[in-house]
Amino acid sequence: MPAPVITATGLTKHYGDLVAVAGIDLEVAPGESFGLLGPNGAGKSTTMRMIGAVSTRTGGDLQVLGLDPDTHGPEIRSQLGVVPQEDNLDTELRVRDNLIVYGRYFGIPRAVCARRADELLAFAQLEDKARSKVDDLSGGMKRRLTIARALVNEPRVLMLDEPTTGLDPQARHVLWDRLFRLKERGTTLVLTTHYMDEAEQLCDRLVVVDQGRIMAEGSPAQLIREHSSREVVELRFGSQRNQAAAERIAGLGDRIETLPDRVLVYAADGEAVVEQVSRLGLHPTTSLVRRSSLEDVFLRLTGRSLIE
Incomplete structure (x- = not known):
């Protein structure tokens, strides 16, 4: 080498x-x-x-x-x-x-x-x-x-x-x-x-x-694989409702992160999580299913967002 x-x-x-x-x-x-x-x-x-x-x-x-x-x-x-x-x-x-x-x-x-x-x-x-x-x-x-x-x-x-x-x-x-x-x-x-x-x-x-x-x-792929899930669901209920909503959906996915503006649910199947949230009677203002990124790795490792 x-x-x-x-x-x-x-x-x-x-x-x-x-x-x-x-x-x-x-x-x-x-x-x-x-x-x-x-x-x-x-x-x-x-x-x-x-x-x-x-x-x-x-x-x-x-x-x-x-x-x-x-x-x-x-x-x-x-x-x-x-x-x-x-x-x-x-x-x-x-x-x-x-x-x-x-x-x-x-x-x-x-x-x-x-x-x-x-x-x-x-x-x-x-x-x-x-x-x-x-x-x-x-x-x-x-x-x-x-x-x-x-x-x-x-x-x-x-x-x-x-x-x-x-x-x-x-x-x-x-x-x-x-x-x-x-x-x-x-x-x-x-x-x-x-x-x-x-x-x-x-x-x-x-x-x-x-x-x-x-x-x-x-490598980026290796870090995401080791420190995050395959997909992430971003749910926005409103700054005054995010914490309460996060408590209601505790147990969904691999883990949950509550940020000031949204709730993140880490899971292998994001669409399945969205369906489960709906069955619980919760209706987020917006929902987005995306793949995990290095931002999620940083949040997992440090407990805070990469760009503050």
């Missing part, structure tokens, strides 16, 4: 009395798309900064591309592509020049930078925007340009911190398509997200993180 590109054992990060990362163990294989799934403040971005050699760890062991980030930061950063949460493009430069100038920071010859810039603009579907100002781009275009810029140095690992936050659904799907193409090329992806559908779409394997700790690890 090829050696992991990232290995962490007992990784911790403290900011004074605040424990941001509380002993994380993980491995990322070459060519894998690996995700850290969790709510804001879970420690995902802090972990990414330590892997990216821009923040020193408090404790534990960490190896990135066979090197220690605390002592070989420049060597590691030269082989990484980084897409931060917020686009930090140079608005003084035009779209194509953003790629060329960024490539020059790595000591890449200008002619090579120019060739790669044209290739990456085509990859990001931004060829017709090459001479545009950055401020004239839409949010989705800026995100694709940021990813293209992160690929200028042909990195061994591409790190993406909340890559689609703030984008509309269409822009998200376009971005997912670009990232999926990178997966097909064998690029190692490491991403953080609090969108369960994004994790299911992009990640071969992921860890569920909460309060700086790993709650579970596996």
